[in-house]
Amino acid sequence: MLHEKVDRFAQMRVAPQPDSQIRRIVAVMSGKGGVGKSSVTALLASALHAEGLAVGILDADITGPSIPHLFGVEGKATIVRDGIMPKLTPGGIKLMSMNCFLDDETQPAVWRGPMINGMLKEFWSKVHWGPLDVLLLDLPPGTGDVPISLFQMIKVSGLLVLTSPQSLVSMVVEKAVRMGRMMDVPVLGLVENFAWLSCPHCTEKISLYGPSREPAPGSGACRKT
Amino acid sequence: MLHEKVDRFAQMRVAPQPDSQIRRIVAVMSGKGGVGKSSVTALLASALHAEGLAVGILDADITGPSIPHLFGVEGKATIVRDGIMPKLTPGGIKLMSMNCFLDDETQPAVWRGPMINGMLKEFWSKVHWGPLDVLLLDLPPGTGDVPISLFQMIKVSGLLVLTSPQSLVSMVVEKAVRMGRMMDVPVLGLVENFAWLSCPHCTEKISLYGPSREPAPGSGACRKT
Numbered sequence: 001m002l003h004e005k006v007d008r009f010a011q012m013r014v015a016p017q018p019d020s021q022i023r024r025i026v027a028v029m030s031g032k033g034g035v036g037k038s039s040v041t042a043l044l045a046s047a048l049h050a051e052g053l054a055v056g057i058l059d060a061d062i063t064g065p066s067i068p069h070l071f072g073v074e075g076k077a078t079i080v081r082d083g084i085m086p087k088l089t090p091g092g093i094k095l096m097s098m099n100c101f102l103d104d105e106t107q108p109a110v111w112r113g114p115m116i117n118g119m120l121k122e123f124w125s126k127v128h129w130g131p132l133d134v135l136l137l138d139l140p141p142g143t144g145d146v147p148i149s150l151f152q153m154i155k156v157s158g159l160l161v162l163t164s165p166q167s168l169v170s171m172v173v174e175k176a177v178r179m180g181r182m183m184d185v186p187v188l189g190l191v192e193n194f195a196w197l198s199c200p201h202c203t204e205k206i207s208l209y210g211p212s213r214e215p216a217p218g219s220g221a222c223r224k225t
Numbered sequence: 226m227l228h229e230k231v232d233r234f235a236q237m238r239v240a241p242q243p244d245s246q247i248r249r250i251v252a253v254m255s256g257k258g259g260v261g262k263s264s265v266t267a268l269l270a271s272a273l274h275a276e277g278l279a280v281g282i283l284d285a286d287i288t289g290p291s292i293p294h295l296f297g298v299e300g301k302a303t304i305v306r307d308g309i310m311p312k313l314t315p316g317g318i319k320l321m322s323m324n325c326f327l328d329d330e331t332q333p334a335v336w337r338g339p340m341i342n343g344m345l346k347e348f349w350s351k352v353h354w355g356p357l358d359v360l361l362l363d364l365p366p367g368t369g370d371v372p373i374s375l376f377q378m379i380k381v382s383g384l385l386v387l388t389s390p391q392s393l394v395s396m397v398v399e400k401a402v403r404m405g406r407m408m409d410v411p412v413l414g415l416v417e418n419f420a421w422l423s424c425p426h427c428t429e430k431i432s433l434y435g436p437s438r439e440p441a442p443g444s445g446a447c448r449k450t
Contacts, residue, residue, distance in 0.1 A: 031288075031289055031333075032258060032259065032289050032291075033257060033258010033259045033260075033289075033366045034257065034258045034259005034260060035259060038393075061367075062369075063256075063366075063367035063368045063369045063400070064256055064257050064258075064366055064367050064368075064397045064400070065397075066257075066393055066397070069392075069393050069396060070393070105396055106396055106399035106400055106403060107400070107403065108256075108368040108400035108401070108403050108404045108407070109368060109369075109400075110368050110369075110372075110373060110404050110407055110408075111368075111369060112338055112369065112370050112373060113337050113338035113339075113369070113370055114338075116369060140366070140367060141258045141288075141289055141365070141366050141367075142286075142288035142289050142365060142366075143288045143289075143333040143334060143335050143336070144287075144288045144334075144335075144336060144337065144338070144341060144369075144370075145337050145338055145369075145370070147335075148335060148337060167294075168263075168291055168294050168295070171294060171330055171331055172289045172290075172291070174331035175288070175289070175331055175332070175333035175334075176333070178331060178332065178333050179333045179335050182333070182335055183335075197431075197433070199424040199426060199427060199429065199431060200431060201424060201427050201429035201431070202424060202426050202427035202429070204424065204426035204427065206422075206424060206425060206426070208422070
């Protein structure tokens, strides 16, 4: 009997650009939009970069890309003979996003799944990521084409799941966690965003989306205090 | 020359269930998630219903459905010989959602575009909507498969676009507006959500996502005061 877990998607894996040497790939996912996925991805990338790691972000939200905007990166990506050069943030984080291919950032990508998947494949297999300690994948909301394709194409090291205290969000986020399990992608951790804000006038704490949720007993989750 | 606008998608239209007589179909869209699209859809439906109109909601967010939860509607939809009966909210709004077909609401629909489109077609052509004054379509974020299919399949009367004061959201929302134009769906109006909140402690106004944006001059938008 094999003790190593078999890669069920081995046949569907796509090789990265030959000069890409990527140690870890972490997907940031939430199931539901507007939980601050792209902001947390950008902050995490900056934190890892500040620790001296080489970091890249693949913005997998083809129809609603946010990453270039968050870093103030503008302009198109450079196409070279054998691939595409990633854009660089002023700090030196590499990134690739649909917005790096548009004449104007408000132009919509009115695309069906196969077109979107084709673009993701380019972002993975044609981009000169070079040596990276971590590549973060900023996933779009939902459990549709994009996460299915990425989890089949790329052996993702783990999933970072974003949530907020809203019960509605928890239900949709639970869908994302269960999808990770179905696709053999381990959940590395859960970030609860929008837990509270401090009033700029009286400094009192406001729990805008209801009280923060303690992790369920036995879930294995811990809270950084 | 024709003065009436030609329906470019006439060949792709799908007929509703024969007993469905729907006067107006309004799609609620935002491009980006988490702007409160489902909440605004639910509030709008309740307001129209309170005015005495017969209202239905088609929850087109197959991979992240929120509508049943918002109305406290649970349990599965009833399948009848020639179609599907919509669920009813306690107030009498008709609704149909992916969650009405799941054993447990946290079960994910790990589906590609064609599967999702098939389900949307059922929601439109098999559901006994009956006579309705307004059917609201709660769209998922983005400009991918779901809005493309719905705008081809159904002759939508107009689009209600949701936004928040964040510049990031405006950019992604502009993509939704431009998609509407590409698909010949007129934009009926824009709702700016999350403009501000009132601190529950000191009652001061907090503009969480920056200052509210006045409509651009000449945009034709007006503000309800």
